[in-house]
Amino acid sequence: MSTATNPALQLNMSQLLSRALEAEMGRDDRIVVFGEDVGGLGGVFGATRNLQRRFGERRVRDTPISEMAFTGLAVGAAQAGLRPVVELMFVDFIGVCLDQVYNQAAKNAYMSGGAVSVPLVLRTAVGLIGAAAQHSQVLSATFAHLPGLKVVMPGTPGDGPGLLLSAIRDENPVVFLEHKLLLKQRAGTARHPGAIDALDQPIPLGQAATVRSGGDLTIATAGWAVQQSLEAASVLADDGIEAEVVDLRSLVPLDRETLTSSAARTGRLLVVDEDYLSYGMSGELIAVVCEELWEHRPRVARHALPDVPIPASRPLEEAVMPNPRTIAEAARRLVLA
Amino acid sequence: MLDLEVAYRSMVRMRAVEEAVQLGVISGEIHGEMHVGIGQEAIAAGIEPLLTDDDAVVSTHRPHLHALVHRVNPVAMLAELFERDGGLCHGKGGHMHLFSPDRDFMCTGIVGASVPIALGYAFARHYRERAGLAVAVLGDGAANIGAFAESLNLAALWRLPVVFLCEDNGYGISVARDAATAGAIERRGEPYGIPGRRVDGTDVTAVYDAAEQAFGQARAGQPALLVCDCYRWSGHYEGDTDHYRAQAEKDAAMTAERDPIQRLRARLIAGRANEDELTEAEAAERARVAEWVAEARAKPSPNPADALSGVFV
Numbered sequence: 300m301s302t303a304t305n306p307a308l309q310l311n312m313s314q315l316l317s318r319a320l321e322a323e324m325g326r327d328d329r330i331v332v333f334g335e336d337v338g339g340l341g342g343v344f345g346a347t348r349n350l351q352r353r354f355g356e357r358r359v360r361d362t363p364i365s366e367m368a369f370t371g372l373a374v375g376a377a378q379a380g381l382r383p384v385v386e387l388m389f390v391d392f393i394g395v396c397l398d399q400v401y402n403q404a405a406k407n408a409y410m411s412g413g414a415v416s417v418p419l420v421l422r423t424a425v426g427l428i429g430a431a432a433q434h435s436q437v438l439s440a441t442f443a444h445l446p447g448l449k450v451v452m453p454g455t456p457g458d459g460p461g462l463l464l465s466a467i468r469d470e471n472p473v474v475f476l477e478h479k480l481l482l483k484q485r486a487g488t489a490r491h492p493g494a495i496d497a498l499d500q501p502i503p504l505g506q507a508a509t510v511r512s513g514g515d516l517t518i519a520t521a522g523w524a525v526q527q528s529l530e531a532a533s534v535l536a537d538d539g540i541e542a543e544v545v546d547l548r549s550l551v552p553l554d555r556e557t558l559t560s561s562a563a564r565t566g567r568l569l570v571v572d573e574d575y576l577s578y579g580m581s582g583e584l585i586a587v588v589c590e591e592l593w594e595h596r597p598r599v600a601r602h603a604l605p606d607v608p609i610p611a612s613r614p615l616e617e618a619v620m621p622n623p624r625t626i627a628e629a630a631r632r633l634v635l636a
Numbered sequence: 637m638l639d640l641e642v643a644y645r646s647m648v649r650m651r652a653v654e655e656a657v658q659l660g661v662i663s664g665e666i667h668g669e670m671h672v673g674i675g676q677e678a679i680a681a682g683i684e685p686l687l688t689d690d691d692a693v694v695s696t697h698r699p700h701l702h703a704l705v706h707r708v709n710p711v712a713m714l715a716e717l718f719e720r721d722g723g724l725c726h727g728k729g730g731h732m733h734l735f736s737p738d739r740d741f742m743c744t745g746i747v748g749a750s751v752p753i754a755l756g757y758a759f760a761r762h763y764r765e766r767a768g769l770a771v772a773v774l775g776d777g778a779a780n781i782g783a784f785a786e787s788l789n790l791a792a793l794w795r796l797p798v799v800f801l802c803e804d805n806g807y808g809i810s811v812a813r814d815a816a817t818a819g820a821i822e823r824r825g826e827p828y829g830i831p832g833r834r835v836d837g838t839d840v841t842a843v844y845d846a847a848e849q850a851f852g853q854a855r856a857g858q859p860a861l862l863v864c865d866c867y868r869w870s871g872h873y874e875g876d877t878d879h880y881r882a883q884a885e886k887d888a889a890m891t892a893e894r895d896p897i898q899r900l901r902a903r904l905i906a907g908r909a910n911e912d913e914l915t916e917a918e919a920a921e922r923a924r925v926a927e928w929v930a931e932a933r934a935k936p937s938p939n940p941a942d943a944l945s946g947v948f949v
Contacts, residue, residue, distance in 0.1 A: 331763065358763075360794075362790070363786070363789055365786035365789065365790055367752060367782060367783040367786050368752045368755065368783060368786035368787045368790045369790065370752070371751070371752020371753045371756065371783060371787075372752050372753070372755040372756040372759055372790065373756060374752075374753050374756055375692075375694065375752070375753040375754060375755060375756020375757045375758075375760070375770070376756035376757070376759050376760045376763075377756070378742070378756070378757070379692065379740065379756060379757045379759075379760030379761075380760055380764075381759075381760050381763065383756075398746055398749055399749065399752065399753075402744075402746050402749065403744060403746070403753060406733075407733075407735065408946065408947070408948065408949050409728055409946050409947050410725060410728050410729040410730075410733040410735070411724070411725050411728070411729055411733070411735030411737075411742075412724070412725035412726035412727070412728045413726075413946050413949060414724065414725065414735045414736070414737050415735050415737050415742070416949045446947050447947050447948070449948070470948075470949045471948045471949060
């Protein structure tokens with residue numbers, strides 16, 4: 300099917316994800332879905348729509364607002380042979396149940412010497428959407444910092460299903476970060492199609508996608524910032540600056556090869572991150588590249604959310620969020636300096 | 637059915653295991669924090685006849701007795717406690733993080749975290765319409781973590797086959813139960829429709845009788861809560877100075893009448909048991925444990941290079 304006529308282009312990422320989940324649940328009866336409002340409502344962002352109607356309350360369960368209990372329940376159920384897909388409505392809520400994620404799910408395979416595995420997926424919505432400091436974070440680096448969790452973040456709606464299939468089929472706990480703006484974005488309006496023509500094919504975790512080629516700098520990023528960076532790249536192209544944009548797709552495992560080989564070619568790396576600046580993904584990617592390419596003395600820069608809680612009012616929110624203009628400015632500084 | 641002589645032998649084994657572990661701490665073979673369950677044996681022994689191969693047990697930072705009665709391989713457990721390779725977790729878990737998936741046994745060092753995880757084991761049975769229940773072991777201190785309240789609600793709501801088994805040894809590290817816990821733990825399930833009972837956890841018969849009812853309810857999809865009174869005969873951990881408990885309190889609590897093993901022994905003798913035969917049985921059980929310990933200690937040390945592998949499966 301050619302991209303232009305693919306009806307999936309009319310669907311947003313939440314619709315694409317719910318279809319992928321539905322298909323995978325049809326194939327694998329070990330999959331159960333838990334979370335707040337995942338049943339009748341189909342998820343506050345719609346990513347579990349139709350699932351309860353198709354599979355019943357036995358497999359698709361609204362939970363009470365008890366994140367500690369239902370994430371812990373998912374850990375036990377995974378160890379007992381099921382494959383829970385848990386929705387944490389907003390990633391910001393991880394504060395009330397992190398223990399079960401980082402002390403139990405993430406560690407049990409290692410602590411058991413490989414005797415147990417915890418194949419669960421924690422799906423959660425991230426990113427700025429006008430909901431202020433407690434409902435707008437990304438927190439990808441928080442999870443990526445903790446050993447034992449895979450961390451996946453689609454950068455375009457078309458990659459959502461393939462990445463989700465890999466996450467569900469993985470034997471390890473996977474934190475699946477869904478940007479709210481991507482959940483609402485129709486695949487056809489995205490700045491790159493991703494795997495929209497191969498939605499039933501799992502996308503291996505740890506495989507970045509070079510979504511734009513260019514020789515002047517590498518922009519490495521993930522999530523909604525991929526779309527923003529591509530927009531910035533087209534602005535830069537008008538100025539004669541060609542940016543290569545690498546969509547990491549997963550932070551853990553990290554595709555070091557694609558990252559460093561691109562940075563080696565361009566000699567410049569800009570990391571764009573909607574998560575906080577300090578101790579974050581931007582510093583980590585730059586460290587990886589500098590350690591690997593120190594002989595080439597790569598020039599590096601980071602553009603991330605400043606270290607402030609995210610404000611509510613639109614002008615204030617826009618002042619902290621990386622956007623195509625600020626990304627292009629950061630890229631120009633790096634290239635022209 | 638509770639066979640008192642079987643229970644006696646079982647408790648003697650538990651005591652011998654914990655005493656061997658204490659010696660391992662003194663010798664330095666066990667270098668980490670260690671929590672033993674001396675004084676709490678009758679609780680594990682009381683549920684032992686009720687546990688089946690279909691059941692799961694999720695225990696705490698004081699887990700050895702529950703592992704033994706759920707028939708986790710004792711040599712493999714001891715090898716893990718003695719920080720050897722070739723045990724349950726190849727030296728990566730240690731005594732608070734024992735995993736024996738062949739028995740659906742695990743424990744966790746985070747107080748209260750065992751409770752929701754046990755719900756997951758119960759849910760898997762419920763979902764698969766398979767026999768079996770999950771035992772969520774917790775201490776009196778864990779009764780105050782929010783996850784316990786959340787789990788009572790969820791278990792009742794979803795009618796999960798789970799028994800909440802609370803070992804109330806009177807202390808959360810140094811803080812006495814009454815200084816940390818308002819009201820009666822056994823009544824905390826009532827608002828959710830989960831019946832609770834409190835029994836003397838040093839009396840194996842009392843534990844068994846109450847557990848029989850609780851297990852029966854849970855197997856029928858009605859979660860149950862059982863609180864067992866006991867006393868922590870050791871410090872919180874081996875090496876704990878334990879200065880926070882008054883000597884008079886300890887003297888009053890740690891008597892032959894309140895030692896679950898001596899108490900049962902006296903009862904067996906008052907019945908028709910032959911004292912010499914009991915002594916022989918005790919020696920035989922202690923010899924058995926000594927063999928387990930020797931076998932565990934003979935296993936090799938882990939290879940330091942293995943520390944970096946196995947984060948992902």
